[in-house]
Amino acid sequence: MLLILLFFYCVPRGVVKITPAHDMNDYACGQRHDLEIVEVFDENFKMGNLVAEYEGMDLLDARQKIVEKLKEIGALLKEEEYTHNVAKCERCKNTIEPKISEQWFVSMKDLAKRAADSVRNGKTRFVPQRYEKQYFHWLDNIQDWCISRQLWWGHRIPAYYCGACGHIHVSKTEPQKCEKCGTGNLHQDEDTLDTWFSSALWPFSTLGWPNKDAEDYKRYYPTNVLVTGFDIITFWVSRMMTQGLEFTDIEPFKDVLIHGIIRDSQGRKMSKTLGNGIDPLEVIEEYGADALRFSVISGASMGNDIKFQTEKLEQASNFANKIWNAAKFIINNMASKEELMAFGKSIKDEQTKKFQTEKLKIEDCWILSKLDDLIETVTQNMENYDLGVALDNIYNFIWNEFCDWYIEMAKTRLYSENAEEKTKVSFVLNYVFGDSLKLLHPFMPFVTSEIYAHLVNYDDKDLMISHWPKMRRRVDYDKKQDVIENLKQVIVEIRNVRSKMNVHPSKKSKLIFVSNNMEKVIMECEDFLSKLGFASEITVQREDTGIPENAISIMCEDLKVYIPFEDLVNIEEEIKRLQEEKMKLEQEVARGEKMLANEGFLAKAPQSKIEEERGKLENYNKALKATQERLEKLKK
Numbered sequence: 357m358l359l360i361l362l363f364f365y366c367v368p369r370g371v372v373k374i375t376p377a378h379d380m381n382d383y384a385c386g387q388r389h390d391l392e393i394v395e396v397f398d399e400n401f402k403m404g405n406l407v408a409e410y411e412g413m414d415l416l417d418a419r420q421k422i423v424e425k426l427k428e429i430g431a432l433l434k435e436e437e438y439t440h441n442v443a444k445c446e447r448c449k450n451t452i453e454p455k456i457s458e459q460w461f462v463s464m465k466d467l468a469k470r471a472a473d474s475v476r477n478g479k480t481r482f483v484p485q486r487y488e489k490q491y492f493h494w495l496d497n498i499q500d501w502c503i504s505r506q507l508w509w510g511h512r513i514p515a516y517y518c519g520a521c522g523h524i525h526v527s528k529t530e531p532q533k534c535e536k537c538g539t540g541n542l543h544q545d546e547d548t549l550d551t552w553f554s555s556a557l558w559p560f561s562t563l564g565w566p567n568k569d570a571e572d573y574k575r576y577y578p579t580n581v582l583v584t585g586f587d588i589i590t591f592w593v594s595r596m597m598t599q600g601l602e603f604t605d606i607e608p609f610k611d612v613l614i615h616g617i618i619r620d621s622q623g624r625k626m627s628k629t630l631g632n633g634i635d636p637l638e639v640i641e642e643y644g645a646d647a648l649r650f651s652v653i654s655g656a657s658m659g660n661d662i663k664f665q666t667e668k669l670e671q672a673s674n675f676a677n678k679i680w681n682a683a684k685f686i687i688n689n690m691a692s693k694e695e696l697m698a699f700g701k702s703i704k705d706e707q708t709k710k711f712q713t714e715k716l717k718i719e720d721c722w723i724l725s726k727l728d729d730l731i732e733t734v735t736q737n738m739e740n741y742d743l744g745v746a747l748d749n750i751y752n753f754i755w756n757e758f759c760d761w762y763i764e765m766a767k768t769r770l771y772s773e774n775a776e777e778k779t780k781v782s783f784v785l786n787y788v789f790g791d792s793l794k795l796l797h798p799f800m801p802f803v804t805s806e807i808y809a810h811l812v813n814y815d816d817k818d819l820m821i822s823h824w825p826k827m828r829r830r831v832d833y834d835k836k837q838d839v840i841e842n843l844k845q846v847i848v849e850i851r852n853v854r855s856k857m858n859v860h861p862s863k864k865s866k867l868i869f870v871s872n873n874m875e876k877v878i879m880e881c882e883d884f885l886s887k888l889g890f891a892s893e894i895t896v897q898r899e900d901t902g903i904p905e906n907a908i909s910i911m912c913e914d915l916k917v918y919i920p921f922e923d924l925v926n927i928e929e930e931i932k933r934l935q936e937e938k939m940k941l942e943q944e945v946a947r948g949e950k951m952l953a954n955e956g957f958l959a960k961a962p963q964s965k966i967e968e969e970r971g972k973l974e975n976y977n978k979a980l981k982a983t984q985e986r987l988e989k990l991k992k
Contacts, residue, residue, distance in 0.1 A: 399506075401453065415453065460504040460513060460547070464598070468498040471597035480597065480607045483741050484659040487586055487614045494590040503550045510548035517543055556595035559608035566603075582609040585617060586659065613741050616661035618652055623663055634664055646800035647672035653799055654751065656744035675751060676803050679796075682759050683807040686789055689770045690782035693812045699783045700814065711830050717769075718880060720784045722840035723762040725833035726753065727788050732827045734795050747799050754792050761844060762788070765884040786812050791825045839877050842912050847888045849910040850919070854890065857924055864892035865923035868907070870916040872898055892923070906989070927990055934987045941980040948973035 396404050401415040410418045426432035443452040472495040474480050475488055482488045504513055516525040518534040519541035525531050533540045560577050564570025578600070584593060593612055600608030619625055620632040627633070639648050650672035656662050690696070703711050713721055730753045737746035762785075769781040790811050793804040797819055808819040815822060850867075859865075867889055869878050875896045878885070882894050906921040921927075951957055951969055958966060 399455075459502045460515070460545075462501040462503055462553075464498045464501050467598040467602055468495040468594075470601050471495055471594060474597060474601065474607050480610060480612065482612045482614060484614065487589060487612075487659065490586065490589050491594060494594055501550075501553075503553045504545075504547040505550050506546075507548050510551060511554050513545040513547050513549060515545040517545065519543065552591050552595050553599075555592060556599040557603075559596055559600055560604055568604075577604070577608070578606050579609045581611045581613055583613045583615065586614050587617070589614070611741075614659050616656070616659060618662050618664055620664055621666075623661070639669065643669045643673050644676060644802070646676055646803050650675065650747065650800055653743055653747050655748065658741050658743070675755065676800065678755055678759060679793075679803060679807065682754075682763060682789065683810070685763065686782075686785050687810050690786060690812075691775075691779045695779045696783050696786060696812045697814070699779050700787075703783070709828070710832070713831050713833075716780065716784070716831065718877060719762065719765045719840055719884065720780065721831045721833045722838070723758065723784065723788055724831045725829075726757050727791055727825075728827070728829050728831075730795065731791065731825045735824070735827055738798075743799075747796075750792065750796050750799070754796070758788060758792065764888060768883040768887055793819065794822060794825050839874060839881075842915055843878075843881060843885065845912045846910060846915065846917050847885070849912070850889045850917070853908055853910070853919065854924065859890075859924050861890060863924070864890055865919050866893045866895070867891040868903060868918040868920075869894065869896045870898070870900055870903075870918070871896065871914065874915060931987065931990050934983055934990070938980065938983050938987065941976055941983060944976045945973065945980060948976060 396406055398404060403410045403413045403415065403418045405411050410421060413421065423432065423435075444450065445452055472492055475482065475491060482491065514527060516527065516531055517523075518525070518537060518539060520539040521534060521537040523534055523536040525535060525542070530544070531542060534542060559579055560573065563572040563577050565573055565577075567573065582593065582596070589612075596608050600606065617625060618634075620630075620634070622632075624630060624632060636648060643651075647669055651665070651668035652662055654668060654672070703715050705712055711724065716724075730749060733749050734746045737743070737749065766781045766785060769777045772778065790808065790813055793808045793811075797804045797808075801820070805819045808822075813822065817823075853859075854861075867885070869875075871878065875898075878894070878896050885891060885894060900916070903918050904920045904922075907918040908921060908924070910917040910919070948969060952966070952973065
């Protein structure tokens with residue numbers, strides 16, 4: 357009897373079938389007997405009633421006792437150590453003992469085929485599309501689904517057992533008596549439904565289903581987009597599809613947007629074991645919720661994992677400060693709400709809804725045109741789920757085009773005594789900044805909401821419920837002859853020249869523009885050109901005549917700019933500085949030539965060191981030659 361116990365005990369199941377009291381030889385010769393189910397161990401890992409000697413004993417202790425008993429009766433052939441796979445609990449690390457038990461299953465073959473066909477036929481799509489492969493692999497190789505769980509929370513299985521005849525009732529409501537024998541001795545199954553079974557009902561069960569006339573159900577089902585991670589495509593997405601089609605006959609969503617996992621800076625998955633998890637509340641405390649949101653979206657593409665980087669948090673925090681400072685400047689310096697509202701009505705064409713270009717300056721038309729481009733690009737990227745690209749577009753526009761350029765261009769008009777110009781530029785600043793905040797709001801909701809509440813908005817709605825900016829051309833702006841972009845390039849080149857020559861910002865210089873067709877525009881932009889180009893005077897002429905011989909020239913498409921050299925530097929001081937620079941370079945050249953002529957150095961030094969010194973000598977010779985040429989020109 358003990359050998360029979362050992363034979364069945366070693367199979368990987370906890371419930372066995374065994375002959376109750378038969379001769380050992382009968383069993384060994386293979387005679388068939390009726391078997392009964394006897395429990396080897398219960399849920400608490402205590403031995404059952406198979407052998408009275410071990411009943412109630414702990415499972416692991418019983419194993420040792422069985423081995424000792426085999427030794428005692430001479431039935432143990434040998435003992436040896438070997439390696440095999442043993443299932444362990446992830447949390448407590450204890451061995452998992454398989455145990456046969458009755459469970460509820462759902463037949464999945466037909467349900468799975470219908471869910472797979474919906475994606476194959478394009479009724480539901482995955483973004484990125486490559487995740488369809490994982491979805492199809494699961495459904496095309498589907499197994500029946502065990503939906504019962506031995507847990508103390510969740511939806512309880514609606515099955516009721518008759519204590520008298522054993523009949524099973526499955527019902528939406530609790531039955532009062534057995535439909536087979538008529539007794540009232542019924543008890544409900546203690547198991548709960550699998551968590552994924554319950555959550556598979558979520559798209560429609562939350563909207564009033566099974567009442568298909570419910571307002572929420574009619575309005576919101578089916579949903580447009582499901583956003584989730586790739587790790588639960590099989591557990592959740594596929595099951596919502598099967599349940600939705602089974603119970604509503606409609607796919608529960610049109611698009612399935614798959615995002616990546618946030619990993620640590622080394623690309624590892626965050627886990628308790630590695631201790632590399634990031635507490636978002638601590639990040640929010642230090643950087644703010646908006647900065648955290650920005651850092652995980654900027655540069656991200658759907659379906660790809662994201663590395664958590666502190667540098668991005670710093671970037672996001674700086675961006676929030678940039679927006680805040682821009683808001684303070686605009687709000688504190690712009691015209692009154694009444695003036696802005698009146699100008700807004702007067703500037704808009706009632707038929708075309710466009711702004712009248714003749715009432716705006718060219719830099720105003722430029723930034724409004726840039727805003728139109730931004731709205732179009734961001735809207736398209738968001739509709740294509742390129743959220744990282746959309747956020748980067750907004751970031752670059754607000755930081756570069758709006759803050760670094762347009763606000764700087766607008767300052768001279770804001771500070772001027774001309775009330776009309778101040779109203780014009782205030783209107784454009786408020787309008788462009790307001791629409792920019794609307795575009796940024798889905799990514800950084802808190803700082804944008806706070807700022808927007810202090811701007812002049814024309815629909816008097818909170819930012820969250822305001823209208824998304826529409827893709828329409830507010831101004832007619834000729835991009836083929838983008839004057840402002842040309843002038844921006846000129847300003848950048850002027851700054852580069854001054855930086856290389858160490859010219860202090862307080863030192864102004866004359867700017868001579870040469871152009872055949874831009875005289876009017878340049879003079880219109882004279883105020884901000886003087887400010888941003890450090891100009892003491894601006895002149896425009898059609899020919900390259902009368903230009904100082906030593907003037908520095910800047911070329912930009914069909915526009916030339918000359919800066920008299922004397923306006924930038926004191927020639928005597930520059931000659932003195934260059935002579936000192938020449939002496940230093942000559943010393944470096946002499947040192948390098950001496951080192952490379954040293955036979956001992958060439959014999960002992962690594963080849964990489966020798967090549968490095970040769971490279972240095974070559975650069976010093978080039979710098980010396982350039983310095984000598986410049987000195988000769990200045991002396992002439």
